[in-house]
Amino acid sequence: xxxxxxxxxxxxxxxxxxxxxxxxxxxxxxxxxxxxxxxxxxxxxxxxxxxxxxxxxxxxxxxxxxxxxxxxxxxxxxxxxxxxxxxxxxxxxxxxxxxxxxxxxxxxxxxxxxxxxxxxxxxxxxxxxxxxxxxxxxxxxxxxxxxxxxxxxxxxxxxxxxxxxxxxxxxxxxxxxxxxxxxxxxxxxxxxxxxxxxxxxxxxxxxxxxxxxxxxxxxxxxxxxxxxxxxxxxxxxxxxxxxxxxxxxxxxxxxxxxxxxxxxxxxxxxxxxxxxxxxxxxxxxxxxxxxxxxxxxxxxxxxxxxxxxxxxxxxxxxxxxxxxxxxxxxxxxxxxxxxxxxxxxxxxxxxxxxxxxxxxxxxxxxxxxxxxxxxxxxxxxxxxxxxxxxxxxxxxxxxxxxxxxxxxxxx
Amino acid sequence: xxxxxxxxxxxxxxxxxxxxxxxxxxxxxxxxxxxxxxxxxxxxxxxxxxxxxxxxxxxxxxxxxxxxxxxxxxxxxxxxxxxxxxxxxxxxxxxxxxxxxxxxxxxxxxxxxxxxxxxxxxxxxxxxxxxxxxxxxxxxxxxxxxxxxxxxxxxxxxxxxxxxxxxxxxxxxxxxxxxxxxxxxxxxxxxxxxxxxxxxxxxxxxxxxxxxxxxxxxxxxxxxxxxxxxxxxxxxxxxxxxxxxxxxxxxxxxxxxxxxxxxxxxxxxxxxxxxxxxxxxxxxxxxxxxxxxxxxxxxxxxxxxxxxxxxxxxxx
Ligand SMILES: Cc1ncc(COP(=O)(O)O)c(C=O)c1O
Numbered sequence: 126x127x128x129x130x131x132x133x134x135x136x137x138x139x140x141x142x143x144x145x146x147x148x149x150x151x152x153x154x155x156x157x158x159x160x161x162x163x164x165x166x167x168x169x170x171x172x173x174x175x176x177x178x179x180x181x182x183x184x185x186x187x188x189x190x191x192x193x194x195x196x197x198x199x200x201x202x203x204x205x206x207x208x209x210x211x212x213x214x215x216x217x218x219x220x221x222x223x224x225x226x227x228x229x230x231x232x233x234x235x236x237x238x239x240x241x242x243x244x245x246x247x248x249x250x251x252x253x254x255x256x257x258x259x260x261x262x263x264x265x266x267x268x269x270x271x272x273x274x275x276x277x278x279x280x281x282x283x284x285x286x287x288x289x290x291x292x293x294x295x296x297x298x299x300x301x302x303x304x305x306x307x308x309x310x311x312x313x314x315x316x317x318x319x320x321x322x323x324x325x326x327x328x329x330x331x332x333x334x335x336x337x338x339x340x341x342x343x344x345x346x347x348x349x350x351x352x353x354x355x356x357x358x359x360x361x362x363x364x365x366x367x368x369x370x371x372x373x374x375x376x377x378x379x380x381x382x383x384x385x386x387x388x389x390x391x392x393x394x395x396x397x398x399x400x401x402x403x404x405x406x407x408x409x410x411x412x413x414x415x416x417x418x419x420x421x422x423x424x425x426x427x428x429x430x431x432x433x434x435x436x437x438x439x440x441x442x443x444x445x446x447x448x449x450x451x452x453x454x455x456x457x458x459x460x461x462x463x464x465x466x467x468x469x470x471x472x473x474x475x476x477x478x479x480x481x482x483x484x485x486x487x488x489x490x491x492x493x494x495x496x497x498x499x500x501x502x503x504x505x506x507x508x509x510x511x512x513x514x515x516x517x518x519x520x521x522x523x524x525x526x527x528x529x530x531x532x533x534x535x536x
Numbered sequence: 537x538x539x540x541x542x543x544x545x546x547x548x549x550x551x552x553x554x555x556x557x558x559x560x561x562x563x564x565x566x567x568x569x570x571x572x573x574x575x576x577x578x579x580x581x582x583x584x585x586x587x588x589x590x591x592x593x594x595x596x597x598x599x600x601x602x603x604x605x606x607x608x609x610x611x612x613x614x615x616x617x618x619x620x621x622x623x624x625x626x627x628x629x630x631x632x633x634x635x636x637x638x639x640x641x642x643x644x645x646x647x648x649x650x651x652x653x654x655x656x657x658x659x660x661x662x663x664x665x666x667x668x669x670x671x672x673x674x675x676x677x678x679x680x681x682x683x684x685x686x687x688x689x690x691x692x693x694x695x696x697x698x699x700x701x702x703x704x705x706x707x708x709x710x711x712x713x714x715x716x717x718x719x720x721x722x723x724x725x726x727x728x729x730x731x732x733x734x735x736x737x738x739x740x741x742x743x744x745x746x747x748x749x750x751x752x753x754x755x756x757x758x759x760x761x762x763x764x765x766x767x768x769x770x771x772x773x774x775x776x777x778x779x780x781x782x783x784x785x786x787x788x789x790x791x792x793x794x795x796x797x798x799x800x801x802x803x804x805x806x807x808x809x810x811x812x813x814x815x816x817x818x819x820x821x822x823x824x825x826x827x828x829x830x831x832x833x834x835x836x837x838x839x840x841x842x843x844x845x846x847x848x849x850x851x852x
Binding site: 126129137138139140141142143145146284285290291293294297298301302304400401402403404406409411413414415416417 | 686732735
C-alpha cells in the first residue's frame with residue numbers, strides 16, 4: 126500500500142491478508158485515476174448528463190421560518206437514483222471497468238446504495254450482486270424491486286442481526302471468494318483503507334457545489350452544515366470541502382432510535398468507543414469485551430453500529446460535533462417537510478431535518494444553515510406510514526409541532 | 537518489531553524467556569522427525585458451551601492432534617464461512633467471554649501437553665489491551681496468535697506486545713501473495729506459515745485446489761534471507777483424509793482442519809438441545825475417530841523441504 130489510510134489513530138486496513146492484494150490494486154487504480162484527465166472527464170460527463178449534477182441548493186422558506194435563520198437544503202434527493210449514493214457508485218464502477226473487473230458487488234442498508242450500484246452496473250455493462258440484511262429486504266421492498274429491474278441479483282442475508290453490518294460481513298466474504306473478478310463497491314466512508322478516502326473523494330462534490338452555490342445565493346459561507354450520519358458518506362461529502370474552513374460549523378446527526386438512554390439506537394460517535402470492525406478502527410457500538418452490538422434506527426441507512434474513521438477523528442479534534450435525533454423526531458420531521466415544502470425526504474435525511482429544527486434558538490437571523498437532504502423518501506413510504514400513526518401527523522400549517530427531543534448533545 | 541534476533545538461530549538466545557513459538561517449533565520438528573505431517577484441529581471455545589467444548593478438546597487430543605487451534609467467539613467474523621459463524625453464535629449465546637476463553641485455555645494446558653495457537657479477531661485483543669491480552673495469553677500457555685484481520689500493514693503493535701510475552705505471530709500466505717510480500721511475511725512470522733489452500737473463507741471443500749503445490753513450492757523454497765525455514769501448514773477447506781493426503785503430497789508440512797471438526801460438534805450437540813452425556817460421548821467418539829483418520833493420512837507423508845543453500849548470509 127502506498128498510503129496508511131489513517132486519520133489520527135483511526136482508519137487503517139484491518140483485513141485478512143487474502144484481501145491485501147485486491148486493496149493494494151484498488152488503491153493504485155484510484156490514485157492513478159484521480160490524476161487522469163480522461164477519467165475525470167468521463168465521470169463528470171456522467172454525473173451531469175446521466176445523474177443530474179449539479180443538484181440545487183434550495184433556500185427553504187418553511188425551514189427558515191421555523192428555525193429563524195436562512196436555511197438551505199442541498200438537494201441530493203434530486204440526484205438520479207434518489208440519493209447521494211450515485212456520486213460514489215458511478216465513480217467506483219468506472220474504476221472497476223478501468224481495472225478490468227466484470228462484476229460489482231455491494232452491501233446495502235436502505236437499498237439506496239444497492240440501487241445506485243445496480244444503475245451504474247446497468248449503464249456500464251457490469252454484472253451486479255447486492256447483499257442486503259433480511260430485515261432491510263423486508264422494510265425497503267421498493268428498492269429491492271428497483272435493483273432487480275436494473276438487472277442486479279439481491280442476496281438476502283440471514284446472518285447475525287440481519288441488517289447492514291451483516292450485509293457488509295457477507296459482502297467481504299463473497300469478495301474474498303471471488304476477488305479475481307469482483308469489485309467491491311463500498312457504500313460509505315467506512316471499511317478498510319482505501320475505501321474511506323475513495324468514497325470521501327467521490328462524495329466531496331456535494332460540498333464543492335455547496336460552497337459555490339451558497340456564495341452565489343447567500344453571498345457568504347454557511348454558519349453551519351448539518352448532515353445525517355450512518356456510515357457517514359453524505360456528511361463527509363458535504364463536510365470535506367469545509368474541513369479547512371474553521372468558521373463553518375460541521376454538525377453530524379446520528380440516529381438516536383428509541384433514545385440515547387436505551388440500547389436501541391445507532392449513535393456510534395455519541396455513545397460508542399473506539400474499536401475495530403469491517404476493516405478499520407473507529408468508534409463502535411460494542412460490549413465490554415468488544416462484541417459488536419446491534420444498532421437500531423427506524424431508517425435502514427443509519428442502522429449501523431460503526432462509523433467512518435474520518436468522522437471519529439473530526440470528533441476527537443473538535444472539528445465536527447455530533448448530535449442525534451430519535452425515530453419519533455425523524456418521523457415527525459419526515460411528515461412535516463412533506464406538508465411544509467412539498468418535499469418527501471428519506472428517513473435518513475429526516476434525522477438532519479429534525480436536528481436542524483431542534484436547533485432553533487441557536488442562530489442569529491442572518492446566519493446561514495445548510496442541511497444536506499441526502500435522499501428522497503419514496504422508498505420509505507410503506508414503512509413510515511405504518512409507523513406514522515395517523516393522529517401523530519402534524520397539523521398542516523408550517524412551523525408547528527416542534528418535536529420533543531428525548532436527548533441532545535450539549536451545544 | 538522482531539528484528540532483535542537476526543544473528544542467532546532459535547534457541548541460542550541468552551534471555552530467560554523462550555523465543556516466541558519455540559515450544560511450538562519444537563513440537564512441529566518432532567512430528568516431522570517421525571515422518572509425519574502436523575495435524576492441527578480447530579474449535580471455537582465455548583461451542584456450544586464451555587463444558588462440552590472441553591470434552592471436544594479431550595477427544596481431539598485422544599485422536600492424535602499435534603497442536604490445537606482455538607477461536608475466540610466473535611460477533612462479526614468476515615473471514616469465516618457459515619459453519620464457524622454458527623459456532624461463534626452458539627458460544628456467544630452461551631455467554632462465553634474472552635475471560636472465559638483464557639481460563640479455558642489454562643485448563644486445556646493443565647489437561648494436555650499440546651501447543652496452542654489462537655485464531656482471533658483483532659477487536660477482542662484491542663478491547664482487552666494489547667499488552668494485557670498477550671500477558672494473559674502467555675500465562676494461559678498460548679504459543680502463537682494469528683489475528684485474522686491484522687495484515688502486515690497493521691501488525692507492529694500486536695507484534696511488539698506478543699514478542700514481549702513470548703507469543704509468536706502466525707501470518708497467512710496464499711497463491712495471491714507476491715514474492716516481495718512473502719519475504720516480508722517470512723521475516724515477521726513465527727511458528728509456522730498459515731498457508732491458505734484456496735483463496736476464500738473457512739469452510740469444507742470438495743477437493744484441494746490444484747494451485748496448492750505451486751504455492752507450497754514457493755513457500756518451501758529456502759528463504760533467500762537465510763532465516764530458518766518456516767513450516768507451511770495448510771488450512772481452509774481441509775475436511776477429509778483424502779484432502780490431507782493431497783496437501784501432504786503437494787508439499788505441506790501439516791494441515792489445519794476447522795469446519796469439519798466444528799460441524800461434527802454441532803451435529804452431535806446442537807444449540808437448543810441439552811448436551812446429554814450420551815450426546816457428548818457420541819460427539820467425542822466421532823471427533824476422536826475423525827482426528828485419528830486425518831492424522832493417519834499425515835503418517836509417512838511428510839517430505840523434507842529442498843536443502844537450503846549453503847551460502848547463508850545474515851540480514852544487514
Ligand atoms: C438517503 C440516505 N441518506 C443517508 C444514508 C446513510 O449513509 P451515509 O451516512 O454514508 O451517508 C443513506 C444510506 O443508505 C441513505 O440512503
